Amino acid sequence: MxxxxxxxxxxxxxxxxxxxxxxxxxxxxxxxxxxxxxxxxxxxxxxxxxxxxxxxxxxxxxxxxxxxxxxxxxxxxxxxxAPTATAPASAAPAPRAIATAPAPVRPALDTSRPPALVVDHLTKRFGDRVAFQDVSFTVGAGEVFGFLGPNGAGKTTTVRTLGTLIAPTSGSAIVAGMPLLPENGQAIRQRIAIMPEAPGLYLRLSVRENLQYFAGLFSIANPNERIGEVLEAVNMLPRIDDLCGSLSKGLKQRAGLARALLSNPEVLFLDEPTSGLDPVATRDVNDLIEGLRRRGVTVFLTTHRLEEAQRLCDRVAILNTTMRMVGRPDDLRAKLFSRALVVATASPLSSPANVFDSVKGIDGWSLDAVQDENADASTPPPDGGARYVVNVSDPKAVAPELTRALVAAGADVEQLAERVHSLEDIYLQLVNEDVEATHR
Amino acid sequence: MSFSLGRARAVLVKELRDFRRNKFIIGTIVVLPLIFIIVPISDLFRAAPPRLQTVQVGTSLLLLLVAPVVMPATIAAYSVVGEKEQGTLEPVLTTPVRREELLIGKASAALLPSVAIAYLLFTVVVIAVRIGASHVVVDDVWQPQNFLAQALFSPLLAGWAIWVGIAISARSSDVRVAQQLGTLASLPPLAIVALIEYQVITPSVTTALIIGAILAGLDALGWWFVGTLFNRERLITGRNATRATRRRVAPQEAASST
Structure with a gap:
């Protein structure tokens, strides 16, 4: 028996x-x-x-x-x-082909391949309501492209439109080499994968059963072998027979990512993949995305987490119903903000105008606006020191001469560095411009 | 890409796996057949001349045909709105699965267990009647047209119930409402069958075949209607694509026009 x-x-x-x-x-x-x-x-x-x-x-x-x-x-x-007792001492932990692959170096984009996405004046309206309007951008093959914007900006609708779930009202696009047309819907869906914000797993089915279902929908040959590979990639192989209803939110997100990887997609759309996750789970998912980038998968990432976009994305687009800006974070900074050096001194300069005007390449200067919001230029900061923002066109060329001028003026220089704007500064600048434009 | 039996089969297998762990559906599949088996048998065992055994036989056999209507209607009504509630519909719609494959898979998952149970119920009832009921009742039940009616009408009635259930499910936002409406809306075709079972229409093989053809026509109508409802954009957003959307131009044309 x-x-x-x-x-x-x-x-x-x-x-x-x-x-x-x-x-x-x-x-x-x-x-x-x-x-x-x-x-x-x-x-x-x-x-x-x-x-x-x-x-x-x-x-x-x-x-x-x-x-x-x-x-x-x-x-x-x-x-x-038994296995614990007989396992060799050198036995390695379960491999994480994607997550822990070595060399965290960002590879150069593969320009020999055609772009993964070409979006041209795409618009979607629901009746009178505009979801997004006149959106144009290109995403290169193997690029991690961040798609940022406030709630209701049209990010998810854009993803659904490019994923052939929703038809655009006007404009055109090429997705994974196929024109975005109704007759190409199935062929496009075969080449892409979308992971929505909620992973949408069948909670009464096991992880294996969920993946078997989607392997069947993608007509994947040798599905069990492929399921093993993707679960190993997201470090979930030991949980393969767990019911999805019993998984934590982070593990569900990983299972959702494994499902999205099943078909080896040319373009992977990730819609807020770290939404609602704790910091550890967020880091895990980010590591997985980093791994995808190393493998050359094109990732279209919508997110609210700007530090995440800054770390993971080659380029970002900021959408607020209309496209506000597209480019590398450095390029966006250059477009939005003038370059500047920040000078911190132990005490205010007696005659800052004389010092700064004597140096070639300086376009203007001011006390740091953060410290000087409600005070005039002569008011020293509370700690007794002073911070000056010096506008320059070439910080590297100006910095040595400015240092000499400050020393010659008898200033106790505590810091002299180029001012760096974060992606958050860029984002807030653009979104605030929209808010102000709305109020005008 | 053409219709893929593999994808339809994947949908069918997933649905059956999901059903077996769904308490509500298991409850429906277990409890309803018990009712549908006990009531007709107890009626047929008590039926004896001079009582109106023709009416009782008709009622009992008709009740057996309610099973393949109510069960698949309940299952089918869950099929779309249940996925919406779980948030699983969108990931499925982002795959290459065609509308027809999804519908065939879901419909088969509701049809196969329902028809199997309906046939099993009928088999148990006729055997029980043979063992325990009076000879007059046995003669009334063991008629070829009754067997043909069950064999023919069970899948056809179930088919209608499934399309009605899926149609309501595709437009609903609540599982229970969909199941109640689906069950109610799937019952009317039983009226046609009742005419045979109560011998208002003289039961014969020809009559059964004609009514079978009518039911098959209703099924085809239901399939077509559900097909029109099963639009990805409508399922995701609750709205249909606009006319402008359907006329959108290819990128090359857009480029040349600008």
Whole structure:
């Protein structure tokens, strides 16, 4: 007799369910005898004895299955302990082909391949409401492209449109080499993958069953082998038979990412992949995206997390219904903000104008606006020191001469560095411009 | 890309796996057949001359045909709105699966267990009648047209119930409302069948075939109607694509026009 359990406890729901053919036979016999008792008992009371025998057999079988279950449980415990004892000392942990691959160097974009996405004046309206308007950009093959914008800016609708879920109102696009047309919908979907904000897993199915379903939808050859690969890539192979309903949010997100990788997509759309995750889970997902970039997968990443976009993305686009700006974070900084050196001194300069005007290449200067919001230029900061923002066109050329001028003027220089604007500064600048334009 | 049986099969397998762990659907599949088996048998066992056994036989056999209507309607009504509630519909719609493949897969998952259970119920009832009911009732039940009606009408009625269920499910935002409406809306074709079972229309093989053809026509109509509802944009946003959208131009044309 097999020692496998005949019945197993449900992971979701209540009670037990048959897990082997013996369990099914018992279930059918017990149910059948109950039904037969009702039917036959009305006419042939003498048959009740036979039904009683059937019920007794059912009872015996249930007890026997419970015994088998206990034996199987003991065997499983022994099996689980065995590999630990016999594993070689050099056994490596489960590989993370994507997440922990070496060389975190950002590879150069593959310009030999055609762009992964070409979006040209794309617009989507729902009746009178504009979801996004006149959006144009290009995403190169192998690029990680950040798509930023406030809530309601049209980011998700753009992703859905490029993913052929929603038809654009006007404009055109080429997605993974295919024009975005209704007749190309299926071919485009075969080449891309979208992971929505909520991973959308079937909670009553295991991770394996979820991935098997999607492998079938993508007509993947050797699905089980591929499922193993993608789960290994997201470090979830040990959880392959867990029900998705029992996974934490971070693990669900990983399973969703594994599902998106199943078809080896040319373009991977990730819609807020770290939304609602704790810092550790966020870091894990970011590591996975970093790994994808190293493998040359084109990633279209929508996110609210600007530090995430700054770290992961080759270029970013800022959308607020209309496209506000597209480019590398450095280029966006250069477009939006003048270059400047920040000078911090232990005490205010006695004659800052004389110092700064004597240096070639300085276009202007001011006290640091952060410290000087409500004070005039002569008011020293609370700690007794001063910070000056010196506008220059070439910080590297000006910095040595400015240092000499400051020393010559007897200033105690605490810091002299180029002012760096974060992506958040860029984002807030653009979004605030829109808010002000709305109020005007 | 053409219709893929593999993708339709993937949908079918997933649906069946999901059903087996869905308490509501398991409850429907287990409890309803118990009702549909106990009531007709107890009625048929009590039926004896001079009572109106023709009416009782008709009622009992008709009740057996309610099973393949109610069960698939309940399952089908869950199929789309249930996915919407779980948030699983959007990931599925982003795959290459065609509308027809998704519909065939979901419909098969509702049809196969329902028809199997309906046939099983009928088999149990006729055997029980043979064992325990009076000879007059046995003669009334064991008629070829009754067997043909069950064999023919069960899948056809189930088919109608499934398309109605999926149509309502595609337009609903609540599983329970969809299931209640789906069950109610799938019952009317039973009226045609009732005419045979109560012998208002003289039961014969020809009559059964004609009614079967009518039901098949209704099924085809249902399939077409559900197909028109099953639009990706409508399912995701609740709105249809605008006319301008359908006329949008290819990138090359856009470039030349600008």
């Amino acid at each position: 097999s020692a496998d359990p005949w019945f197993v406890k449900r992971q979701i729901g209540f009670g037990w369910r048959p897990a082997a053919w013996q369990g099914w036979v018992i279930t059918v016999v017990v149910l059948g005898s109950g039904i037969a008792a009702v039917i036959v008992g009305r006419v042939h009371k003498s048959l009740l004895g036979y039904i009683g025998l059937l019920a007794a057999f059912g009872l015996y079988a249930l007890v026997a299955s419970a015994a088998a279950r206990v034996q199987a449980g003991a065997r499983a415990t022994a099996t689980a302990a």
